[in-house]
Amino acid sequence: MEATKEKQNSIDIATTKTDEKIAKSGINLTPEQVAIVKNTVAKGTTNTELAFFLNVCKLSDLNPFIKEIWCYKDNKDNLIVFASRDGFLKKAQRNKSYAGIRSSEVCQNDEFELDIPSGKVQHKINFKEPRGKILGAYAMIFRKEGETTIEWADIETYDKKQFTWNTHKPEMIKKVAEVHALKKAFGISSLQSEYDFEIRNERAIPINTEMDKIDFDDDKPADDKIKQPETEKDEVKKTDDKPEGTEPENQSDKDGKLNM
Numbered sequence: 001m002e003a004t005k006e007k008q009n010s011i012d013i014a015t016t017k018t019d020e021k022i023a024k025s026g027i028n029l030t031p032e033q034v035a036i037v038k039n040t041v042a043k044g045t046t047n048t049e050l051a052f053f054l055n056v057c058k059l060s061d062l063n064p065f066i067k068e069i070w071c072y073k074d075n076k077d078n079l080i081v082f083a084s085r086d087g088f089l090k091k092a093q094r095n096k097s098y099a100g101i102r103s104s105e106v107c108q109n110d111e112f113e114l115d116i117p118s119g120k121v122q123h124k125i126n127f128k129e130p131r132g133k134i135l136g137a138y139a140m141i142f143r144k145e146g147e148t149t150i151e152w153a154d155i156e157t158y159d160k161k162q163f164t165w166n167t168h169k170p171e172m173i174k175k176v177a178e179v180h181a182l183k184k185a186f187g188i189s190s191l192q193s194e195y196d197f198e199i200r201n202e203r204a205i206p207i208n209t210e211m212d213k214i215d216f217d218d219d220k221p222a223d224d225k226i227k228q229p230e231t232e233k234d235e236v237k238k239t240d241d242k243p244e245g246t247e248p249e250n251q252s253d254k255d256g257k258l259n260m
Contacts, residue, residue: 018047027054033065041070044202049079060191061094062087069191072204080204083191085175088182095186097146103139103178105170108132119148134169139177141185149185153177157208158195 015031019038023031034054038045041064042053053071054064060083062069068087072080083091092098104123106112109132111124121138125131134155141149153176159165165172176195182188197204 022047022051022054025051025055027051027058029054037064040064041067044073045071045079053079053081056081056190060087060091062090072197072199072202074204080192080197081190082194082197082204083188084194085179085182088179088188088191088193091188091191092141092182092186097143098186099142099144101139101141101178101181103137103174103181105137105174106135108135114138114150114152116150116152119150121150134173137170137173137177139174139181141181143185149181151177151181151184153180153195160198160207 013032013035015035019031019034022034023029027034029037034050037054038050042050045053049071057064057069060069062083064070067084068090069081069083071082074080089101092101106123107125109126109129111122111126113120113122115121121140123138136152136154138150138152143149153173155169155173158173158176159169172195176193179193179195183191183193196207198207199205
């Protein structure tokens, strides 16, 4: 009776032989877990791309099940692996040089000065008065040896004006600055920031590029035909093109008669 009840409460997840092979490749996942990743945070990947992504997860020690890491294809079918702010922070905190992070949003009425070459930030907030609209955010990453890394993120560049950007704008713009600073401070080049891309029709498109103008719902192949020069006009031009000083021929010459 207990066995029957346990079977009723279990969830059957369909797996393939490929899922089983990938699970045995040393990524420490079961075939069922591979299938879950394939159908959630790694949609649209080929078997090879899925195996690659899962190995990146293992090497980065980031967990796809709590969305510390995930992937998308770009418009050219290249695989792009993303990490969340918490994913980048987790990698930085494992580094023995990591000595903390400091960040804040900056508003119009704040007293704020940023001197990146000197590594200095002066920021004072008067909470007794309205702070005004958000201008952006900065993040400072401290290392036990080496210089402090400072990054600034402008609100106009990154505000997507939807979802959590409408409800939690200060937190979102701070995350942008923090991710950029963490990437730069610890040389994390293998993972991309979600804030630098827009996901459209399951494709990752870089923000603020000409790609923003493309409507992928009505995407048409580009016209690669090369326009040929108009032959008739070219022939006329060659006929009329004579050296200077040449007498124009009269009608008799054209008719084949001599002009006596």
